Amino acid sequence: MQDAQDSLQPIASPYPPFRYAVLVIAILMVVTMLGQLDRNLPSLLVAPMREAFDITDTQFSLFGGASFSLFYALLGPVFGGLVDRKHRPMLLIGGVLGWSLMTGLTAFTTSYWQILICRAGVGIGEAVLAPACYSLIADYVEPRRRGRALAIYVIAIMAGGGASLILGGALIEALSGASALFGGMEPWRIVFLTVALPGPIAALLLLFVREVPRQEQGHSAAVADPEEFRRYLSANRATFGFLIAGQVALGLINNSIFPWMPSFFERSHGVEPHSAGLVLGSLMIGAGTVGLLIGGWLSDHWANTGAKGARLRPMFVAAAIQIPALIVFPLIPSLTLSYAAIGLLFLGTSVTLAATPSMYQAVTPNRMRGRVVTLSLLASGLIGWTLGPSATAFITDYVFRDDAALRYAILCVSMPSGLLFLFCSWRAFAPFVATNESLFGASQADEAILDSDPAGTSPLVDAAAPAR
Template sequence: MVGTTHKPGERSGVEPPYPPLKYAWYVIGVLFVATLLSQLDRQLPALLVKPIRAEFGISDTQFSFLQGYAFALFYTVAGLPFGWLIDRTVRRNLIIVGMVVWSVMTVLSGFAQNYNHLVLARMGVGIGEAVLAPAAYSIIADYVAPHRRGRAFSVYYLALAIGSGASLILGALIAHLVPEAGLALPFVGQMEQWRMTFLIAGAPGVLLALIVLTIREPVRRDQATGKSKAEGTWMEFLRHLGRFKSTYSRVLTYPGVVAIIGYGNLAWAPTFFDRRFDIPTKTSGLIIGVLVAVGGLAGTLASGYISDRWAAKGVPAARLRVAMLAWLLVLPTVCAWSLVGTPWLSFLLLTLVVTGFGMAQAAAPTAVQEITPNRMRGKAVALYLLFGGLVGIGFGPMSIALVTDHVFKSDAALPYALALVGAPVSLLGLWLTWSGLKPYERTARALRAED
């Protein structure tokens, strides 16, 4: 029966059938929208650099902490206990609680009276969003048969790119529609333009949490067939990592390196076009938002399509090969987009960067899932998000700001800081995926033999 819940520890010895594909796609669709809103709330400060710096008198580095580590530290640390809960409790309910938390904290960002208030609100957004990705990956893996998972995860992952683009588009639209002086709200008073942006972005998440209630908790596959010993313990998971350390040291690391490129460049792109080409953020935000959505969509769909085709043909380490292909696209474009002399060429090259970013990011969850037993997937995804958050979401924006403030010591040097960070990081990402191909295939063969 579709959506029948399954009690932890209950085993029938026979794997139950997967739910109808239409219902699985409905679940993916709901999770897609949830992730869309999470990305909107996560990325929104990128369009608000100038008004927030002016309001609180902060530097690029201080803003990068607000955009990066204030969110990322709590996002990643909270992900570890959430990974434990995801492997043993109702995942849907965890998602609902997380959505309410991050949406309320986004709204509260609009009421911040000083820099510290805004930092605290961003920390709350990070805690709320920490549950969504590992819970969603785990649910999708139990709703979709293995041979369809590459495409399923890629479609779900589209929300990352679309959400990033939507946040820029929404912010730009608000800048066009809301007077620069802001609006007077009943019982609240005058709200500046940037504050209204946070309010409008955060409110829909509370309503969507009600729709998530319609998702039914799926059967946990290996527990249903008796392949699971029960929920995987952290010691069991760490032994699994140690056994296949050559594989996991690369598979769990490369998404963080990708995130340095993606989050770092997108965090500073609107400000770059303002400083380099004198294009206001309300104008560049619309353009970048559309280009990010298009490039991310293309890269994510291409990742799922290519990886599924290669996997069906028996290509070794198909998911990781797609990530390596993505790095070959990112490497030249990330070095060039901020240095070219015309804005439209810069926009075009940035689109290619985002396309490669989407390809590499979409391949990551499937690559992790395929070499991780079901009972450990929540922990595995939480751990890769830990690396991605601390290294990518946190250090991505800050690395560029540190180079701007402390190497070049000039706001006008932002284009050079973007290229100086992008080149070595891209080379590292390419090496991680290339050197991980053989270890990944050995791990996959070993796990197939045990089944």
């Protein structure tokens, strides 16, 4: 109990001890993995849930995508503002308990509208997750190690997504004949109930995460007022405009494909969802982990060597991997090669996941980071995450009018989005470099200047504003 009370007290030092920072990142990874498990689970349950509620792909996409992402995105700015001002571990505890409750309630829904409400509740609970975790890690880890620390943390995103496919498929297979033990409950309902159970345990772990002083604040107010935030974004509109547009394009790529992957392999290659889940989950964890480590290493390497636009450069590596894979995986007739292309897609996507937090932090001061994270998530959520699954489903249902044409619908959405992502990254490069150098000084690229100023008191830092 004393540990729980101590967790409410800030640590009065520039950065916490490295070993404790590692422990905190591990706890945040566990929480994030559970969030990803709850978030990604419906992609494995398309067929049984369509049958249970007699709905189309488009209607399912509203449950699996829009109902979650709309509230996730709209509540993001609210939680982002709270993250910049309030006790971040306690905000995370509330979020974990909230989304776990709504995931559990999904098991007892009896109508389509009820599952929409439950998924909206999951989105509200998870809206605090990314801004709070990124903000905490930035204050726990010194800049020289931060890119790798964030990359290691983001492994939880891929691991959670992969685990949702592996465990979900395994549970469906294992529980397919065990409905009698649960009062006749359908297997997909048992899966939702099961994955909600670890939530309270994760909330208890968060009691051991302490609030820490906010670093890199300079001599100005700890929290930027809305007018200062607006002025900073306006002064750097080209930088943030193209960066956020690129994130929207990434959202369209990922969400036009990933929610439909088990269904794609079932409809195009005759693979049962639980079998596809095992392979896809393994690829997501394996290729995703490699990509995250590569993305974090590239980000830190280019920053430490003084390369201009260092934190943005990994996005070009990701595009070079993703775009060919987007063409190959839906069209190639070989199951093995299609899986291989999906692995490359996971690799490229995870490079962007690793590099994105440092990319935003390279052009923003601490006191605005929570709001910049949520602004990016707002745009990605309202456009990329909401439209991606539904665009694929709509083209399948109303353009091709054939469930078997899912592969072509995926290509129609993902390929233009991939080209848009590459274009936005290219157009962002020059203004990104200019913003970064005005923030940290032309002689010290990205966050390298902070290595000699661990307390964040440099007037160069104080002179700037937003990042992720």
